[in-house]
Amino acid sequence: MTSDSDGDQTPRLELHGITKIYPSVIANEDVSLSVKRGEIHAVLGENGAGKSTLMKMIYGVAKPDAGEMKWEGGVVQVENPAHARSLGIGMVFQHFSLFETLNVVENVALALPGNPDLKQLAEQITEVSNRYGLPVDPGRLVHALSVGERQRVEIIRCLLQNPKLLIMDEPTSVLTPQAVRKLFDTLRQLADEGCSILYISHKLDEIQELCHVATVLRDGKVTGDCIPSEETPKSMASLMIGKELPVPEHSVPSELGEVRLQLKRLSKASDDPFGTDLQDIELEVRSGEILGIAGVSGNGQQELLYALSGEIPVGDAQAILISGTPSGRDSPDQRRSNGMGFVPEERLGRGAVPRMSLTENALLTAHRAGMLKRGMIQFDKISAFASKCIENFNVKCGGAEHAANSLSGGNLQKFIMGREILLIPKLLVVAQPTWGVDVGAAAFIRQELIDLRNEGTAILVISEELEELFEISDRIAVIADGRISPAKKLADTSIDEIGVWMSGMWDQAAPVEVAAHD
Amino acid sequence: MIRLERRPEASQVMSYASPLIAIVLMLIGGLLLFAFLGKNPLEGFKVFFINPISDLYGISELLLKATPLMLIAVGLAVGFRANVWNIGAEGQLIVGGVAASAVALYFYDSEGVHILILMVIAGAIGGMLWATIPAFLKTRFNTNEILVSLMLVYVAQLLVSWLVHGPMMDPDGFNFPQSRMFEDPALLPLLSEENRLNFAFVMAIGALLVGYIFMYRSFVGFQMQVAGYAKDAARYAGFSAKKMIWIGLLSGGGMAGLAGMSEVAGPMGQLTEHVSNNYGFAAIIVAFVARLNPVGIFFASLLMALLYLGGEQAQQYLALPSSISNVFQGMLLMFLLGSDVFINYRIRWKEATA
Numbered sequence: 001m002t003s004d005s006d007g008d009q010t011p012r013l014e015l016h017g018i019t020k021i022y023p024s025v026i027a028n029e030d031v032s033l034s035v036k037r038g039e040i041h042a043v044l045g046e047n048g049a050g051k052s053t054l055m056k057m058i059y060g061v062a063k064p065d066a067g068e069m070k071w072e073g074g075v076v077q078v079e080n081p082a083h084a085r086s087l088g089i090g091m092v093f094q095h096f097s098l099f100e101t102l103n104v105v106e107n108v109a110l111a112l113p114g115n116p117d118l119k120q121l122a123e124q125i126t127e128v129s130n131r132y133g134l135p136v137d138p139g140r141l142v143h144a145l146s147v148g149e150r151q152r153v154e155i156i157r158c159l160l161q162n163p164k165l166l167i168m169d170e171p172t173s174v175l176t177p178q179a180v181r182k183l184f185d186t187l188r189q190l191a192d193e194g195c196s197i198l199y200i201s202h203k204l205d206e207i208q209e210l211c212h213v214a215t216v217l218r219d220g221k222v223t224g225d226c227i228p229s230e231e232t233p234k235s236m237a238s239l240m241i242g243k244e245l246p247v248p249e250h251s252v253p254s255e256l257g258e259v260r261l262q263l264k265r266l267s268k269a270s271d272d273p274f275g276t277d278l279q280d281i282e283l284e285v286r287s288g289e290i291l292g293i294a295g296v297s298g299n300g301q302q303e304l305l306y307a308l309s310g311e312i313p314v315g316d317a318q319a320i321l322i323s324g325t326p327s328g329r330d331s332p333d334q335r336r337s338n339g340m341g342f343v344p345e346e347r348l349g350r351g352a353v354p355r356m357s358l359t360e361n362a363l364l365t366a367h368r369a370g371m372l373k374r375g376m377i378q379f380d381k382i383s384a385f386a387s388k389c390i391e392n393f394n395v396k397c398g399g400a401e402h403a404a405n406s407l408s409g410g411n412l413q414k415f416i417m418g419r420e421i422l423l424i425p426k427l428l429v430v431a432q433p434t435w436g437v438d439v440g441a442a443a444f445i446r447q448e449l450i451d452l453r454n455e456g457t458a459i460l461v462i463s464e465e466l467e468e469l470f471e472i473s474d475r476i477a478v479i480a481d482g483r484i485s486p487a488k489k490l491a492d493t494s495i496d497e498i499g500v501w502m503s504g505m506w507d508q509a510a511p512v513e514v515a516a517h518d
Numbered sequence: 519m520i521r522l523e524r525r526p527e528a529s530q531v532m533s534y535a536s537p538l539i540a541i542v543l544m545l546i547g548g549l550l551l552f553a554f555l556g557k558n559p560l561e562g563f564k565v566f567f568i569n570p571i572s573d574l575y576g577i578s579e580l581l582l583k584a585t586p587l588m589l590i591a592v593g594l595a596v597g598f599r600a601n602v603w604n605i606g607a608e609g610q611l612i613v614g615g616v617a618a619s620a621v622a623l624y625f626y627d628s629e630g631v632h633i634l635i636l637m638v639i640a641g642a643i644g645g646m647l648w649a650t651i652p653a654f655l656k657t658r659f660n661t662n663e664i665l666v667s668l669m670l671v672y673v674a675q676l677l678v679s680w681l682v683h684g685p686m687m688d689p690d691g692f693n694f695p696q697s698r699m700f701e702d703p704a705l706l707p708l709l710s711e712e713n714r715l716n717f718a719f720v721m722a723i724g725a726l727l728v729g730y731i732f733m734y735r736s737f738v739g740f741q742m743q744v745a746g747y748a749k750d751a752a753r754y755a756g757f758s759a760k761k762m763i764w765i766g767l768l769s770g771g772g773m774a775g776l777a778g779m780s781e782v783a784g785p786m787g788q789l790t791e792h793v794s795n796n797y798g799f800a801a802i803i804v805a806f807v808a809r810l811n812p813v814g815i816f817f818a819s820l821l822m823a824l825l826y827l828g829g830e831q832a833q834q835y836l837a838l839p840s841s842i843s844n845v846f847q848g849m850l851l852m853f854l855l856g857s858d859v860f861i862n863y864r865i866r867w868k869e870a871t872a
Binding site for chain 1: 526527528735736737738740743744747748750751753754755756757758
């Protein structure tokens with residue numbers, strides 16, 4: 001954006017020995033990095049490696065406990081985000097900060113200093129959006145925008161302030177593969193104009209494709225700097241996790257058994273005014289297979305999961321058949337008695353009670369496995385069950401008596417997954433099995449799912465990570481705008497096709513291998 | 519500069535220390551209050567906290583006053599653990615007392631153990647009926663049980679007032695607003711001839727034991743605790759939220775009704791407008807000071823009873839108004855809520871510059 005071409009080689013941003021200590025954890029320790037002008041600089045690391053904390057300090061949301069930050073050669077202390085913006089630092093957050101009931105211009109105006117003229121601002125927005133290929137209608141209400149469009153609004157909001165450094169926090173986690181390509185084009189154009197970009201991600205392929213330089217973080221420390229185009233995903237992964245990436249073995253699908261879950265014309269209006277209504281969902285999952293459902297978040301996954309688990313029953317009992325039993329109106333309890341297991345996306349507070357011990361959390365759903373006697377809890381049995389779960393599923397914790405909220409996200413997920421698997425469900429519904437889980441634990445969890453399927457359980461996995469679905473599914477379908485696509489065998493489809501489907505275009509595009517990219 | 523900082527994990531130690539800190543602060547506050555009112559603080563302390571329990575009779579009175587508090591608090595704690603906020607125990611106590619009195623007056627002039635047994639049942643059912651109203655409205659129309667149960671207290675007070683001025687008034691009582699004095703078959707047996715402590719104390723201890731087993735050993739108790747800690751987890755596991763609301767409100771109502779029965783069939787021996795001594799509200803403080811734990815409720819009830827007795831003594835010997843008891847109760851709750859902040863937060867002393 002700024003094109004003072006005096007050939008000044010001073011780095012735009014330099015960090016020296018940045019350290020940030022939170023009460024329970026050292027988030028960053030002695031982190032140094034340097035970003036040149038016009039450089040797309042990746043900050044690579046697993047969840048919890050300290051990437052977001054580092055960005056928050058650059059943007060003035062948090063303050064470092066030690067270390068020095070230099071902006072265009074001069075030492076600065078960023079007091080708050082407004083200060084950061086006045087320096088020329090913009091940030092697009094992982095979770096958007098837009099008001100759903102306001103339109104695009106109003107949202108942008110809120111972030112600008114003073115009281116801008118809305119008409120003029122709308123023109124500016126259109127101008128910027130044309131220039132960078134970020135189509136957005138300034139007059140539309142935000143709640144009517146897709147996730148990709150919302151992200152564009154956030155980016156435009158930053159660009160209007162002519163940033164010299166743009167921070168992007170996991171920007172692609174909510175985008176279809178096609179939208180990712182468009183975003184990359186925009187980012188490259190920005191960089192060519194001299195804007196520096198800090199690109200935070202844990203996705204190796206993206207970083208290889210986009211970034212000039214990468215700084216790798218592990219456990220809050222820098223484990224290395226590299227030039228992504230000269231590395232292999234394997235070598236970057238080993239920098240990131242400290243060992244090689246395990247790959248689950250996906251044996252050939254076993255013979256399919258009976259239908260364990262069947263949805264017939266399942267429709268349900270969402271309780272949330274900004275939610276997605278489910279329309280005529282049809283699918284079936286058989287014993288011995290994993291059906292994966294892909295989709296960009298907010299396309300009805302939540303609503304579908306609530307309907308499947310029974311937390312929000314549907315009116316029509318016949319719309320959901322569990323092992324042939326009409327279950328649409330059944331409570332979660334009745335569905336579980338019918339052989340269903342369920343792992344929700346939120347682990348703390350839904351899949352587990354944060355303040356309760358692992359033993360008590362095992363009781364949450366395992367109580368029907370002979371843990372009760374005349375309404376009284378058999379503590380010896382439940383504690384044996386919890387210990388078995390901890391042992392078999394490799395849960396790292398202080399012991400079964402420790403509270404669920406003392407565990408890391410990945411270990412708690414292993415525990416919840418273990419609890420549901422040990423109950424030997426006939427049907428298991430899993431949401432985001434490895435969200436926020438470190439790479440090692442993710443591979444373990446995927447392997448457990450495949451093993452369970454080999455033993456004859458019917459498994460439905462809803463995930464936003466396409467790579468994951470392609471790794472474990474036997475068949476794959478897409479949810480978009482509350483409707484569901486036909487399921488395809490893994491061998492008969494491709495990431496590209498599923499990507500196109502994710503925008504809801506399976507009806508028209510069926511026979512043609514559309515050229516949506518390039 | 520002082521700053522509150524969130525603890526990474528809620529402090530177990532602080533969760534138990536907090537009631538003790540609150541008690542100490544209440545005592546200090548009391549001493550200051552006495553000094554401020556021109557009394558000798560130490561003398562005031564002695565009159566308020568030592569004199570009431572300086573002999574056996576005093577201790578029996580302490581247990582007598584603690585009895586309804588234990589009954590109500592344990593019943594409320596069952597609901598509070600599931601975030602079911604029954605604030606109307608006072609009204610449920612009154613209705614329970616009315617129902618028990620109706621039985622006593624119906625069987626006036628007759629003999630038999632069945633009278634007392636029926637009074638116990640009537641008291642509990644009366645309290646439960648009053649709690650049915652907020653429970654039904656909450657489960658059916660999602661009304662706020664705090665408001666409904668609280669407002670029903672005033673309805674219950676007017677109800678008992680009307681009854682003792684009308685249908686249940688003592689025909690030979692010179693128009694005093696009170697019922698006949700109950701006869702022996704309608705009075706709870708005394709535990710000793712020396713004092714007024716009666717069988718209700720045994721019931722209260724029994725209720726604490728049953729409450730303990732229910733809360734910590736039964737699956738329903740576990741379900742209620744889950745609902746209190748994490749509503750979404752309870753729904754995920756398929757626990758019925760309506761069931762929790764019913765159990766929570768009915769247990770509180772039933773135990774409050776029983777407390778009402780123990781008052782009319784105990785120290786009062788008749789129904790009057792003043793059937794409750796604010797026990798229904800004081801028991802809420804008891805339940806919280808006790809961390810909703812039956813063992814804690816036993817001790818917290820004794821403390822609260824002492825505040826009642828101390829208030830009476832202060833009225834008599836220090837010429838202070840009777841509301842002094844309420845001031846102490848209020849201080850206790852306020853200091854408790856204040857120190858509870860430190861369960862989840864801690865103080866950081868921040869240097870001037872970073």
